[in-house]
Amino acid sequence: MSNLLQTSSRYRRRKFVDRAMTVLAYACTMLAIVPLAWIIIYVIIKGLGAWDVQFFTQLPQLFGDGGGVRNGIVGTLEIVGLATLMGVPVGVMAGIYLAEYGDNRLGSLIRFMADTLTGVPSIVVGLFAFGVVVAATGGFSAFAGAVSLAILMIPVITRTTEEIVRLVPNSIREASLGLGVSRWKTIMRVVVPTALSGILTGVLLAVARVAGETAPLILTILGTNFPISRNLFNGPSTTLSLQIYQLGRQPSPQVVEVAWGAALLLVLMVLGISIAARLIFKGQGISARG
Amino acid sequence: MNLLKQLRRGHTSDTIFAVIALLFGLSILVIMGGIIVQLWLQSSEARSEFGWSFLWSAAWSPPNDEYGALTFIYGTLVTAFMAVVLAGPVGVGIAAYLVEIAPVRVNQIVGFIVELLAAIPSIVYGLWGFFTLAPFLGDWVVPPLQAVLGWTPLFSGTFFGPTVFTSGIVLAIMILPTVAAVSRDVIRAVPRDQREGMLALGATRWEMFRYAVLPYAGSGVLGAIILGLGRAAGETMAVTFIIGNVPQLFYSLFDQGATLASIIAGQFPEAGGILLSVLIELGMVLFIITILINISARFMVALLSKRPTGGVRA
Numbered sequence: 001m002s003n004l005l006q007t008s009s010r011y012r013r014r015k016f017v018d019r020a021m022t023v024l025a026y027a028c029t030m031l032a033i034v035p036l037a038w039i040i041i042y043v044i045i046k047g048l049g050a051w052d053v054q055f056f057t058q059l060p061q062l063f064g065d066g067g068g069v070r071n072g073i074v075g076t077l078e079i080v081g082l083a084t085l086m087g088v089p090v091g092v093m094a095g096i097y098l099a100e101y102g103d104n105r106l107g108s109l110i111r112f113m114a115d116t117l118t119g120v121p122s123i124v125v126g127l128f129a130f131g132v133v134v135a136a137t138g139g140f141s142a143f144a145g146a147v148s149l150a151i152l153m154i155p156v157i158t159r160t161t162e163e164i165v166r167l168v169p170n171s172i173r174e175a176s177l178g179l180g181v182s183r184w185k186t187i188m189r190v191v192v193p194t195a196l197s198g199i200l201t202g203v204l205l206a207v208a209r210v211a212g213e214t215a216p217l218i219l220t221i222l223g224t225n226f227p228i229s230r231n232l233f234n235g236p237s238t239t240l241s242l243q244i245y246q247l248g249r250q251p252s253p254q255v256v257e258v259a260w261g262a263a264l265l266l267v268l269m270v271l272g273i274s275i276a277a278r279l280i281f282k283g284q285g286i287s288a289r290g
Numbered sequence: 291m292n293l294l295k296q297l298r299r300g301h302t303s304d305t306i307f308a309v310i311a312l313l314f315g316l317s318i319l320v321i322m323g324g325i326i327v328q329l330w331l332q333s334s335e336a337r338s339e340f341g342w343s344f345l346w347s348a349a350w351s352p353p354n355d356e357y358g359a360l361t362f363i364y365g366t367l368v369t370a371f372m373a374v375v376l377a378g379p380v381g382v383g384i385a386a387y388l389v390e391i392a393p394v395r396v397n398q399i400v401g402f403i404v405e406l407l408a409a410i411p412s413i414v415y416g417l418w419g420f421f422t423l424a425p426f427l428g429d430w431v432v433p434p435l436q437a438v439l440g441w442t443p444l445f446s447g448t449f450f451g452p453t454v455f456t457s458g459i460v461l462a463i464m465i466l467p468t469v470a471a472v473s474r475d476v477i478r479a480v481p482r483d484q485r486e487g488m489l490a491l492g493a494t495r496w497e498m499f500r501y502a503v504l505p506y507a508g509s510g511v512l513g514a515i516i517l518g519l520g521r522a523a524g525e526t527m528a529v530t531f532i533i534g535n536v537p538q539l540f541y542s543l544f545d546q547g548a549t550l551a552s553i554i555a556g557q558f559p560e561a562g563g564i565l566l567s568v569l570i571e572l573g574m575v576l577f578i579i580t581i582l583i584n585i586s587a588r589f590m591v592a593l594l595s596k597r598p599t600g601g602v603r604a
Contacts, residue, residue, distance in 0.1 A: 017494070018494035018495055018497070021495075021496040021499075022391060022495070022496070025384075025387035025390075026387060026391075028383025029383070029387045029400055032380065032466055032470065033403055036407045036410075039415070039418050042422055043414065089314075090314055090317055093314035094311075094318055097311035097312055097315035098315060102315065106315075109319070114318050116584060119517075119520055119521075119524070119580055119583075120581070121525070121526065121580055123526045123573065123576070124576060124580075125325070127328070127329065127554070128328050128329070131332050131570075132328060135332075151321055154317075155318065183307070184301075184303055184307030184308075185303075209409075212409075212411025212414070213411070213412075214411070214412065215412075215526035218555055218558060218559060219558050222559065223559075241411055241527075244413045244417055245416070245530075248413075248417050248421075248531070256421075259417060263414045266411055267411070267414055270410070271406060271410075274406065
């Protein structure tokens with residue numbers, strides 16, 4: 001009898017610990033949601049206050065009402081666009097190489113290096129771009145910034161492309177090869193289109209990641225409160241991210257408000273791209289599974 | 291004869307395509323090699339001037355051209371460890387919730403939220419940390435903390451907002467998605483049989499997780515946390531904005547400090563001459579630290595995938 005009581009009290013304790021741990025796991029998850037909600041709500045409230053016509057049409061002013069971020073909007077589109085043009089072909093092709101030809105030692109080495117490159121801090125990539133572009137061409141330029149962003153994109157795109165291309169069932173490849181289609185045409189006309197939505201998702205996620213990058217740009221495009229240089233290969237440029245950094249440190253509250261406005265615009269851009277990427281994959285992603 | 295040869299070799303166009311693909315693959319090795327060579331060459335002036343003692347010298351005096359890396363290595367490690375201490379357990383808790391408790395629908399939503407957290411640009415975290423989190427901490431978190439732990443050197447002094455403490459907390463929020471996502475994948479990879487066997491023995495869900503899942507996934511979870519450490523060490527903009535960028539060996543977390551990444555970002559635009567070379571050498575130190583952290587983390591995550599997938603744990 002006493003034995004039974006003992007077991008049941010022990011059972012109660014075990015049950016209690018189980019409950020407590022479950023609650024703890026819930027609490028951890030809540031703890032992740034709180035800062036996200038806090039940041040987003042705060043950025044919206046502070047940012048919307050800064051949004052008016054001049055925010056989109058004027059240049060920053062360090063005195064007075066702070067002006068706007070027209071040059072940063074143009075610069076962001078220009079530099080991220082240029083980086084995408086350079087990074088996507090390289091990343092996608094490297095991913096195709098790893099998936100289709102990469103089952104050997106060289107493939108493993110490249111895969112390992114791509115993973116390592118993903119972990120390299122962006123500021124170090126900025127130092128690299130400074131060395132090979134800025135120091136070599138003799139000046140800060142939008143192109144140098146785009147090079148650093150492209151380098152940050154490449155390993156991400158490579159690894160997602162590889163994963164997606166590997167998901168394409170072999171039966172599809174065999175069917176195409178069996179019809180006498182050459183291997184490269186099989187890859188480009190059959191395998192890649194099948195995996196296209198997944199590849200696009202990877203590309204968009206990489207674009208979203210670099211659109212918010214700031215650190216490498218300090219070292220490569222410098223930033224400016226004047227219209228950005230017309231010449232992509234010479235003269236300082238600026239982006240929204242860099243403006244948040246530079247305007248956010250100004251003593252004038254009106255200027256800081258402009259930085260919040262830029263933060264809202266940047267967050268909307270980055271989250272918009274990330275969500276679009278998810279939707280594309282949700283809609284079509286299954287096509288990769290035969 | 292010619293046709294046979296061609297059949298065996300495949301089309302010429304195939305060879306060309308394979309070579310092109312290979313070149314693009316090799317470009318990743320070229321970039322990696324380029325980074326190493328570039329950092330090495332550009333830092334030569336600083337290396338020949340200060341030698342190895344650069345690594346353990348705490349000097350930082352631009353007027354006298356005396357420079358050392360110690361304060362920044364220290365700042366980087368302290369902030370990164372603080373982030374990991376805070377984010378590690380929470381991240382693993384989220385992973386446990388997602389894999390063991392959450393229904394599929396909730397799982398997707400929380401997974402999505404965590405990914406959004408990862409998508410917010412670092413500089414926005416900086417702005418938020420400086421203007422919003424720092425005053426909040428000063429009002430609500432620091433007073434009780436100092437009431438209890440104020441006697442330790444770690445929490446001594448006056449808190450005035452943008453400090454090492456605030457940086458560590460912002461970093462913790464920033465690496466949370468990494469830790470949670472990687473440990474979720476690792477915990478999910480634990481075979482069902484492990485769980486079912488434990489439950490069949492009468493274990494509660496917690497006991498199952500503690501004694502059947504965690505030991506199996508252990509190295510992978512540790513890998514996820516170390517991956518977070520690597521990210522925290524290399525994080526630049528948020529820290530640059532918040533930590534104050536003061537080169538000093540701080541005792542209290544309520545002091546200001548500087549990390550390798552933050553001093554590069556903060557000083558680079560005005561740097562010239564030997565300071566430029568010094569900053570690039572600091573970048574090389576940061577590169578080596580993060581590479582070592584990342585490689586060991588990936589090694590630990592990979593260990594797990596080598597485990598037997600059957601019901602028996604080797």
